[in-house]
Amino acid sequence: MSAVIEEHHPDDHHHGPDKGIMRWVFTTNHKDIGTLYLWFSFAMFLFGGVMALCIRAELFQPGLQIVSPELFNQLTTMHGLVMVFGAVMPAFVGLANWLVPMMIGAPDMALPRMNNYSFWILPFAFSMLASTFLMEGGAPNFGWTFYAPLSTDFAPPSVTFFIFAVHMMGISSIMGSINVIVTILNLRAPGMTLMRMPLFVWTWLITAYLLIAVMPVLAGVVTMMLMDIHFGTAFFNAGGGGDPVLFQHVFWFFGHPEVYIMILPAFGVVSAIIPTFARKKLFGYDSMVYASASIAFLSFIVWAHHMFTVGIPLAGELYFMYATMLIAVPTGVKVFNWVATMWQGSMTFETPMLFAIAFVILFTIGGFSGLMLAITPVDFQYHDTYFVVAHFHYVLVPGSVFAIMAAVYYWIPKWTGNMYNEPLGKTHFWLSFIGVNITFFPQHFVGLAGMPRRIPDYALQFADWNMVSSCGAFLFGFSQLLFLFIVIQTVRGGKPATEKVWEGAHGLEWTIPSPAPYHTFSTPPKEIPEAHG
Amino acid sequence: MSTQDAYEEYYVPHNSKLPIFASLGIFLTVFGMGNMFNETKAGVDSVFGEIVFLLGGLTMAATLWAWFSVVIRENHQKLYSDQMNRSYVWGMSWFIFSEVMFFAAFFGALFYVRFFVVDWIGGVGDRGPSDMIWPEYVPHWPMVNPPNPELFPGPAEIINPWGLPLLNTILLVSSSFTVTLAHHGIKEGNRKKLVNWLALTVILGLTFLVVQGYEYYHAYQDLGLTLASGIFGTTFFMLTGFHGAHVTLGTIMLIVMLGRALKGHFEADDCFGFEAASWYWHFVDVVWLGLFIFVYVLGS
Numbered sequence: 050m051s052a053v054i055e056e057h058h059p060d061d062h063h064h065g066p067d068k069g070i071m072r073w074v075f076t077t078n079h080k081d082i083g084t085l086y087l088w089f090s091f092a093m094f095l096f097g098g099v100m101a102l103c104i105r106a107e108l109f110q111p112g113l114q115i116v117s118p119e120l121f122n123q124l125t126t127m128h129g130l131v132m133v134f135g136a137v138m139p140a141f142v143g144l145a146n147w148l149v150p151m152m153i154g155a156p157d158m159a160l161p162r163m164n165n166y167s168f169w170i171l172p173f174a175f176s177m178l179a180s181t182f183l184m185e186g187g188a189p190n191f192g193w194t195f196y197a198p199l200s201t202d203f204a205p206p207s208v209t210f211f212i213f214a215v216h217m218m219g220i221s222s223i224m225g226s227i228n229v230i231v232t233i234l235n236l237r238a239p240g241m242t243l244m245r246m247p248l249f250v251w252t253w254l255i256t257a258y259l260l261i262a263v264m265p266v267l268a269g270v271v272t273m274m275l276m277d278i279h280f281g282t283a284f285f286n287a288g289g290g291g292d293p294v295l296f297q298h299v300f301w302f303f304g305h306p307e308v309y310i311m312i313l314p315a316f317g318v319v320s321a322i323i324p325t326f327a328r329k330k331l332f333g334y335d336s337m338v339y340a341s342a343s344i345a346f347l348s349f350i351v352w353a354h355h356m357f358t359v360g361i362p363l364a365g366e367l368y369f370m371y372a373t374m375l376i377a378v379p380t381g382v383k384v385f386n387w388v389a390t391m392w393q394g395s396m397t398f399e400t401p402m403l404f405a406i407a408f409v410i411l412f413t414i415g416g417f418s419g420l421m422l423a424i425t426p427v428d429f430q431y432h433d434t435y436f437v438v439a440h441f442h443y444v445l446v447p448g449s450v451f452a453i454m455a456a457v458y459y460w461i462p463k464w465t466g467n468m469y470n471e472p473l474g475k476t477h478f479w480l481s482f483i484g485v486n487i488t489f490f491p492q493h494f495v496g497l498a499g500m501p502r503r504i505p506d507y508a509l510q511f512a513d514w515n516m517v518s519s520c521g522a523f524l525f526g527f528s529q530l531l532f533l534f535i536v537i538q539t540v541r542g543g544k545p546a547t548e549k550v551w552e553g554a555h556g557l558e559w560t561i562p563s564p565a566p567y568h569t570f571s572t573p574p575k576e577i578p579e580a581h582g
Numbered sequence: 583m584s585t586q587d588a589y590e591e592y593y594v595p596h597n598s599k600l601p602i603f604a605s606l607g608i609f610l611t612v613f614g615m616g617n618m619f620n621e622t623k624a625g626v627d628s629v630f631g632e633i634v635f636l637l638g639g640l641t642m643a644a645t646l647w648a649w650f651s652v653v654i655r656e657n658h659q660k661l662y663s664d665q666m667n668r669s670y671v672w673g674m675s676w677f678i679f680s681e682v683m684f685f686a687a688f689f690g691a692l693f694y695v696r697f698f699v700v701d702w703i704g705g706v707g708d709r710g711p712s713d714m715i716w717p718e719y720v721p722h723w724p725m726v727n728p729p730n731p732e733l734f735p736g737p738a739e740i741i742n743p744w745g746l747p748l749l750n751t752i753l754l755v756s757s758s759f760t761v762t763l764a765h766h767g768i769k770e771g772n773r774k775k776l777v778n779w780l781a782l783t784v785i786l787g788l789t790f791l792v793v794q795g796y797e798y799y800h801a802y803q804d805l806g807l808t809l810a811s812g813i814f815g816t817t818f819f820m821l822t823g824f825h826g827a828h829v830t831l832g833t834i835m836l837i838v839m840l841g842r843a844l845k846g847h848f849e850a851d852d853c854f855g856f857e858a859a860s861w862y863w864h865f866v867d868v869v870w871l872g873l874f875i876f877v878y879v880l881g882s
Contacts, residue, residue: 067597075597157594159669162649166601173609206620213612220608223680231672235665236592265680269687276820279619281734281810284691288716288730290813292699299687362707571591 065567074169077161078567079146084464085168086143087457091533093135093175094450098526100128105488105522108515111507121505122190123182129193130211133311134218135175137445140453141314142167142225145253147464149229151558151565152247154238154574159231167225174217181207192503194304197285197296201277208278212271219264226257226264233257238557238573244338245580247556248331249317251338255345256313259306262349267303270296294359301352309348312412312444313341315452316383319405321556322459323387324582326402327394328553331582333386340379340386347376357425358432366425373423377416384413390582399551400474404455407447407482415443418493433503436496442489446525447482454481454532461539462546466564469539477535480528487521555581590663593656600652603645610638650838654847654855667854674858678865681828685869688824692817692876696723699813703729724881728812737807737815743878746797750790751874754829757786758867761836761860768853773843780840783863787833794826814881821877828866835859 066072066081073085103124107115116124146164150157158164181188186205189195200208233254237246246254273296276282283289285296316337324331331337353361353369361369387409396402418440422428431437454477462468491514496502500511507515546563555578561569614635621628656662704721705713713719716729728734741747760783767776798819801807809819839859842848848856 072597074602075599077595077598156592160673161594162598162601163673165598166604169602169605170608173605177609177613206624209616209620210613213616216612217608223677227673227676227680230676231669235668235672261676261680262683265684266687269684269691273688273691273820275619276809276816279623281808282816282820283728283734283810283813284816286733287699287703289728289734289810289816290700290703290725291695291816292702295691295694295699298694299691302687302690568594 075165077157077165079150079158079161079164080464080565080567082158082164082168083143083145083147086139086146089168089171090136090140090143090453091536093131093139094529095533096179097128097131097136098529100124100131102522102526104128105519107505108507109519110516111509111512113506116505118505119187119190122192122503123188125503126189126192126195127178127182130178130189131175132445133193133307134215135171137311137449137453138222139171141253141256141311141449142222142229144249144314144318144453144456144460145225145229148460148558149232149250149253150236151463151561151569152250152556153233153236153241154557154570154577155232155236156568156571158228159236160228163224164228167221167228170217170221174214174221177210177217178214181210184210194300195274196300197274197277197293200296201274201285204278209275212275215271216268219268222260222264226260229253229257230261238570238577240577244335245577247317247580248320248334248337248341248582249314252313252317252320252341255341256310259310259313259345259348263303263306263310266299267307270299270303273299294356294361297356297359298353301355302349304355305352306345306348308441308444309344311449313344315408315412315449316341318452318456318459319387319408321582322401322405322455323390323409324555325459325551325553326399326405327391327396329390329394331386331580332389332392333382334580334582336382337386340382343379344376347372347379351376354423354428357428370423370425374420377420380416384409384416399458400469400471400478401455401459403475403478403482404451404458407478408451408455411447411451411485412444415440415445415448418443430499431496433501434496435492435500435502438502439489439492439496442492446489447485451481451485457536459551460558461536462550463558463563463565465540465543466546466562467539467543468546468550469535469543473531473535473538477528477531480531481525484521484525484528488518488525489521491515491518491521590665592663593661593666595656598652600645600649603641604649607638607642607645610634611642612638614638654842657852670854670858674861678861681865685821685824685872688817688821689872689876692821695813695817700725723814725812725814734810734812735806737801737805737811739805740807740814740818740882741797741801741805741878743874743882746793746800747874747878750793750797751870753786753790753793754867754870757783757790758864760786761863765853765856765860768848768856769850771850773846776848777840777843780836780843784833784836784840787829787836787863790829791826791833794822794829818877818881821873825866825869825873828862828869832859832863832866835862 066078067075073081076082103116104121107113107121146158149155184205184207186207189200189205189208189211191199191204195211233246233250273282273284277284277286283291285291285293287293320331320337351369351373353365354373357366357369418436422431422437422440458469458474495511495514498511500507548562549559550563557574557578558565560574614631614633614637617631618635619631621631700723701707701721703713703716704719706721719729720727724740726736726738726740728736760779764776764779764783767773767779807815807818809815836859839856842855
């Protein structure tokens, strides 16, 4: 293995990037790795998006026309898995890689080699997951929540590879999070106190904590599945004294913090963008920090609100209902603070700001439908209907995904040194905004009327709104090709960006040249700005 | 915190070939394992899975060896500042926290089964109808009578906690003391003390593993207590088995540290590798105490 042992050249880290493709394979640079994560995430976004469009094409009309019910199940499952673990999570890790060291005045991530390892596991994991489509019996078909016994006794053989893919994603996430946490705790420039950190850094600190706490639980639950499938254990088999409901408890103990893992960094992004374009300091910085921490804490004690109809004791239903409603308090604090930041600001509406404002409004709609779902007796009607689908797509698409896009528009001048094309960016925003609402708003209606999720066919009374929804989905999906075009155009050239890029921008990343040099803050910055957003 | 006047540069390697090999290694390992499992389940006679698994394991082992060699060499070249060492301390601490949460999932499963499921299947409380499926079933822990004995034949007996498990408790708790004495050896600059106590720790760890191996053999051969003997066997073997895997890993770490100690590594102010291994060792010790209480003593 001597070929693997690298030679050390003490002065190497002052050089620029290597030439050629191996730069990306061997890199330890946080900016390179951030770029890798972001491109990987976009590829997965398109892969998951194609599956979503297949689903919407099938649901365009009642009846079975395009895909078989078997394939439909595989598509819904893989769409969810790819979007959650392949698109949204890696995008935020990519943003953290690019931004956290620059925001806190650190020379790089704390553990640079492990940083590369965290990324390069992912292409292997997702190749293995995607290859299940070609296996005998097809891809996993039990929904992204993979409830036992559908995912154990009745699963296709490819479930084994699904389990190991999840293990690999978990290892990647845990190592990535350890890196983020250690960077934030140990590599802040002198004077960068915790309460001066930008909120994006704060929300990522909390997110990384959540990831380290719950990804091992996910690993545990898939391990239990593996043992039930191959070694005759009885975790999820009542005949042996186990319980399929146990699966749901362990899964959702991971799964609920997971949804905040996908939204907290988005809060951080929006908290950076709104002050910049409102030209005001973020309203209530301290309360934003405490609200984020409260949301993280509450995320551990509300998991069974996903399980109201499975048959848990009445006392449990009441507890989980009230605990869930508590989350509305810190979330309300956040929404209030964003609105208060815009209040009487001198606002301009560049593309990042448009995405950020759309985030505040549409995420709040998703939050309100979440409150409706939290009410136990009402949830008995909504459970497993399209209302749930509408709810979590509202918090994930115009929530997390819009925040990621806002972040790309906001920081891409810093990354590439070029301004993106503003009219095209705005076009992309309006197409996405209209597309997303046409897609998901009607799903509230069909859901309330009783249309079940994850079924390829439906009763005639749902036909009109499904047709509308499918049209919106194709509009939204194809608009993302425009996004790809804009990003490539900006990488290749464009109006040169200034150091500060935005008139109202504050923070360390705006004090360095655009594009950001390959190595930044090799010596810590002298002036540490006050927290601004 | 380093001040700006006395700023020590944070070491960032220019690039590294290690992670891509590690990624390949982990992929081959699990891909091979998946094929092994699926071939066995389908009754296919093939060694494809085994070969890939072996290849992956070797790649992983070689890469980790190279990786740790690089880190040790860089440390000896004095490339690591105090700040760098603090990164390693934080990194190891958070890694151990993630391990705690992994065990928490299995302990949680045990408690949930123990306190709710055992009774509910028997129709206790407001779960009335469920006892119509298996009317013969009587709620009892340890569950020696699973609801469906045809699929899950229950064990004749379970392990007596006051025999081998008590011995193992004594072995593992003593090893936590011996590893601390070895640490004192480093701090005092007494290499003989370090090597002797560390060697004893390794022997205690290996003895623990042998005893547990014998206990498993006894459970399978004499008691009918197996992975497939219902939820008691399931939780028993999964919890103690994962713990045993961690003891194995910890013992390997300590053996490596013993080798390094014999080569003259570790100084009083520069022994993080040893400390990380010993923290890990204390962690598996604490998990064992949880197992001894909740699985062995309160389980019987």
